[in-house]
Amino acid sequence: xxxxxxxxxxxxxxxxxxxxxxxxxxxxxxxxxxxxxxxxxxxxxxxxxxxxxxxxxxxxxxxxxxxxxxxxxxxxxxxxxxxxxxxxxxxxxxxxxxxxxxxxxxxxxxxxxxxxxxxxxxxxxxxxxxxxxxxxxxxxxxxxxxxxxxxxxxxxxxxxxxxxxxxxxxxxxxxxxxxxxxxxxxxxxx
Numbered sequence: 236x237x238x239x240x241x242x243x244x245x246x247x248x249x250x251x252x253x254x255x256x257x258x259x260x261x262x263x264x265x266x267x268x269x270x271x272x273x274x275x276x277x278x279x280x281x282x283x284x285x286x287x288x289x290x291x292x293x294x295x296x297x298x299x300x301x302x303x304x305x306x307x308x309x310x311x312x313x314x315x316x317x318x319x320x321x322x323x324x325x326x327x328x329x330x331x332x333x334x335x336x337x338x339x340x341x342x343x344x345x346x347x348x349x350x351x352x353x354x355x356x357x358x359x360x361x362x363x364x365x366x367x368x369x370x371x372x373x374x375x376x377x378x379x380x381x382x383x384x385x386x387x388x389x390x391x392x393x394x395x396x397x398x399x400x401x402x403x404x405x406x407x408x409x410x411x412x413x414x415x416x417x418x419x420x421x422x423x424x425x
Contacts, residue, residue, distance in 0.1 A: 237345050240367040241337075247374035248333055250394055251278060252326065254381040258388065263322055264315070267384050274384055275325055276315040277377045279303070282329040283313050284373060288366050289336035292349040297335050299328070340367065 254274055255263050263275040283304045286297040303312035316325050345364040352359060386392040393399025402408075
């Protein structure tokens with residue numbers, strides 16, 4: 236079971252990183268929602284989440300400090316990359332965080348205990364199994380955000396380059412489909 240859970244986590248990680256492929260520095264950083272959601276920020280955020288859940292939770296500290304995760308960091312500092320944090324830096328950090336997490340996953344059994352100090356006291360005692368399920372959900376949630384943000388940038392959508400999971404139709408069909416949905420929404424609102 237652990238290998239299946241780990242595979243799902245790896246798949247979600249790959250989907251997230253694919254969303255950066257072929258984009259400019261501007262496009263990976265540009266905020267496309269009212270709350271500033273951007274592709275590189277999602278990767279930076281998940282690097283910290285991997286470190287926290289697979290490192291701190293199990294007493295396996297990550298070797299690098301993440302200043303945006305400190306108590307005195309500005310709110311949302313983990314959700315965007317500064318001008319001096321390159322895409323390569325953030326992606327490499329995410330890959331190192333994932334490698335550190337993978338070491339924890341490989342070293343521990345599913346029932347190995349851990350403590351999530353930022354969770355409520357009554358729920359802070361957990362197992363690797365719970366953390367794996369949580370991280371699959373967390374990573375897929377943010378990969379879904381990235382999918383929408385990427386589609387807003389250049390129309391690229393789907394799970395991965397070789398399997399987008401979209402209907403096998405052309406651009407004209409999508410335009411007509413969207414127009415139909417807009418028509419239905421207006422009719423329902425009348």
